[in-house]
Amino acid sequence: MHLDTVRRWRGRFADRGLGGLSDRDRSGRPPSYTALQVAEAKARACRLPAETVVPLARWSCPDLARELAARDITGPVSASTVRRWLAEDALKAQRVLDLYARTWQGKALGEDEYVISADEKTSIQARCRCHPTLAPGQARAMRVNHTYGRGGALAYLAAYDVHQVRVSGRTAPRTGIDPFTNLVTQVMSQEPYKSAKRAFWIVDNGSSHRGQKSGDRLTAAFPNAVMVHTPVHASWLNQVEIHFSVVQRKVVSPNDFTDLTQVGDRLRAFEDRYNATAQPFQWKFTTSDLDDLLARLDQHTADHPEESSAALTA
Template sequence: MPVRTARPIALSAADRVRLKKMAYGHKTEHRLRVRAQVVLHAARGRSNARITRETGLHLDTVRRWRGRFAETGLPGLKDRQRCGRPASFTPLQATEVKALACRLPAESGVPLSRWSCPELAREAAEQGIAPFVSASTVRRWLAQDALKPWQHRSWIFITDPDFRTKAARVLDLYARTWQGERLGDDEYVISADEKTSIQARCRCHPTLAPGKARAMRVNHTYRRGGALAYLAAYDVHEARVLGRTEERTGIGPFMNLVTQVMSQEPYASAKRVFWIVDNGSSHRGKKAADRLTRAFPNAVMVHTPVHASWLNQIEIYFAVVQRKVVTPNDFTDLTEVRDRLRAFEDCYNATAQPFQWKFTTSDLDDLLARLDRRTADHPEESSVVPAA
């Protein structure tokens, strides 16, 4: 039997540089490093048998990579495309699972409020879509179309017939405009509301501070120390908060907040101070507006639309208070709650900047136009807005 002759290898300067990087690079895959070393040995005129002894590879392996490089160059050192294992599921099965995820569980008779991947996989098997499918496979299919059926968002119907007019007034004030005219330097915009039922929960065991590889630990068991209401007024353009605590909410506590704000400068001598409030019982309707004006003639009450507290910037501040002051709730008594809220006000006012409010009347008109188009396309649906 004739002896097979080793194929000669001639390298260009560029190929030699790239092969050396592959053969001795620290981040090169082992298989590519070995193949590059075989080619470099072959380029020095060494036989396949000698390369086998020096590299410890099998003779057929040396012959294979030497031959592939001789035929196609550097691309020949890569793995060839393989057909791989046949697909376990058809595109139709994947589509049917996605369609199932886009239906409410109740439509399939499943006693769930929302789908999860394991439950979708189980339901797909019960409906005969596939004999068996894993939760990870379902998760991969849903990720292709960014489907997350386990999440939900709330929305509400627009019930206020003057929604656009009321919302536009609030948005104009945020832009320092009232009835088409710019506000003066001696006119201010206040956003006010109440945060109810802030409890004092005294934990039965001390809270543990964070440690190495350990989050802060708060004991679940607590003793109730009562609750209070936190009323706050936020100067929209000055980023200043004035607040107070009361035992409960109501007309009296709200007017106490108004008096606290309007009795100090610059609001006491201001030309006008606009108070943006929602439709809570403490400041609802024309009676509340008249009561405010009688007490302070330079104060003007402006109501947000019904179910539109998301237009009131004080809610953003209350979210900050909830996240940074109240949660996790661990207070000895209500006095500690009051002291913490008062201290946080001072800290906040020292560094606060006005909120970057970007929702304008133009955005409002675009939103209402989209809702009108949706209502026209689906007459059975009413206009809706997202709940904040």
């Protein structure tokens, strides 16, 4: 550090104490929109217009800009700004889709690189039915008694290897950073992930693994692990959600368990059965589909420039 810099900081400390060491206000235009406003715009884009009593089948960027301004969510905003916000999440989606196609930053993944889709299924209850569930008969559907006692609830955390088609899971009383870290440790302490060149962890933006801090924690614990987030409100991109839907249909429903121990035992037994017979999910939404969708949005904006200008004056 230069001597003049030391003198300047020492003088500021002598004049104003610790407060003098704080950063001073900087010049430049402040951000026009807050992170909360941007998040609300993305949330609106992920809902059907009809849900907000807008007589449209789908949103265009000009339509969404007009809606945000009319409801005083952002104030006047251009369609191009809305398009840029959504494009940021489109880039995140493209990274996930590339990993499903076994590429990363334009390069094919090696045989010692793995893609893991992970998340939590919350609040799986143990409902003890007052009368036993009856299996279907010759002229009778399955009968499930609707009166039950509550035996508590637990969370099921799972890591699904997209290409090896293998699930590793565990249960916990609740979700959180520690239960998710335990899942990561369980997986990354085993082969082939322990000695892998890289293991990509695809997660959504849940509180257990949100933001850059979560990615830093993962890499600090396991240097060969890379966290990749899906866009906000796009957890459907996470393939483990498909596995959770299978668990819901084949394990949890109808919910008739004596206690949480039975729930955990059933989940673990199902994992063994699933891993012995599972096939890769037929994932059909690719980066080409995403590019086509974005191209159509761009073309719509170009064909209707008057809508963009109208959004600014709405």
